[in-house]
Amino acid sequence: MNIKEIINVRKSTRNFLPDPVPQEILEEILEAGRLAPSAQNRQPWRYLVFNDNRKIRELAKNCGLIGLSNFFIKEAPLVIIACAETKSNVRINNQDYYLVDTAISFQQMILTATAHGLGTCWMAAFSEKTLSKYLQLPPSWRIVAISPFGYPAEKKSLYSKALSALAKSKDRLPMDKIVTYK
Numbered sequence: 725m726n727i728k729e730i731i732n733v734r735k736s737t738r739n740f741l742p743d744p745v746p747q748e749i750l751e752e753i754l755e756a757g758r759l760a761p762s763a764q765n766r767q768p769w770r771y772l773v774f775n776d777n778r779k780i781r782e783l784a785k786n787c788g789l790i791g792l793s794n795f796f797i798k799e800a801p802l803v804i805i806a807c808a809e810t811k812s813n814v815r816i817n818n819q820d821y822y823l824v825d826t827a828i829s830f831q832q833m834i835l836t837a838t839a840h841g842l843g844t845c846w847m848a849a850f851s852e853k854t855l856s857k858y859l860q861l862p863p864s865w866r867i868v869a870i871s872p873f874g875y876p877a878e879k880k881s882l883y884s885k886a887l888s889a890l891a892k893s894k895d896r897l898p899m900d901k902i903v904t905y906k
C-alpha cells in the first residue's frame with residue numbers, strides 16, 4: 725500500500741481476532757514511532773507494550789475506561805499505551821509540545837500498523853489518574869493515548885456499529901471549511 729491507500733483504508737477498529745501480532749511487525753511499528761520528528765528533537769514519547777492477553781484483560785479492568793464503552797480493548801492481542809516524559813517537553817509560544825510530539829509518533833505507528841492490515845483505535849476515554857496509579861508511572865509522565873492493535877474481526881459487535889454511527893465516523897468536513905488559501 726502507498727501512503728494514500730494507507731490513509732484511506734485506516735479506520736477505527738473495535739473488534740479483533742485473537743491472532744497475535746508477529747514480533748517483527750510489532751518492532752516495525754515501534755520503529756516508526758521512534759523515527760518521528762519532535763520539537764528540538766526531544767523525543768518525549770515512551771511506549772508501554774502489552775501483548776499478553778491475561779495482562780491486557782487486567783489492564784482493561786484497571787484503566788478507568790469510561791463506562792463500558794472502551795472495554796473492547798480486552799479482546800485485542802496487543803495494546804500500546806503512548807506516554808510522554810514531560811521533562812523532555814519544549815514550550816514555545818506558550819504551548820507545550822510533548823502532546824504534539826507524542827501524537828505524531830503514535831500516528832506513525834498507527835499508519836504502519838494499517839499498512840500491515842492491522843486495526844487500531846486511538847482512545848482518550850480513560851482515567852489518567854487511575855491508569856497512572858495502576859501502572860506506577862513516574863509523576864513526570866503523562867498518558868497521551870491508548871490503542872489496541874490486531875487483525876480486524878469481520879463480524880462487528882452491535883456496540884461497535886452503534887459507536888461508529890454515533891461518532892459519525894465516516895464524515896469529514898469539506899475542504900473549504902478547513903483550508904483557506906491566503
Ligand SMILES: Cc1cc2nc3c(=O)[nH]c(=O)nc-3n(C[C@H](O)[C@H](O)[C@H](O)COP(=O)(O)O)c2cc1C
Binds near residue numbers: 736
Ligand atoms: C484523540 C482521539 C480520541 C479518541 N477516543 C476514542 C475513545 O476513547 N473510544 C473510541 O472508541 N474511539 C475513540 N476515538 C476514535 C474516533 O471516534 C474516530 O477516530 C472518529 O470517529 C473517526 O472515525 P475513524 O477513526 O474510523 O476514521 C478517538 C480518536 C481520537 C483521534
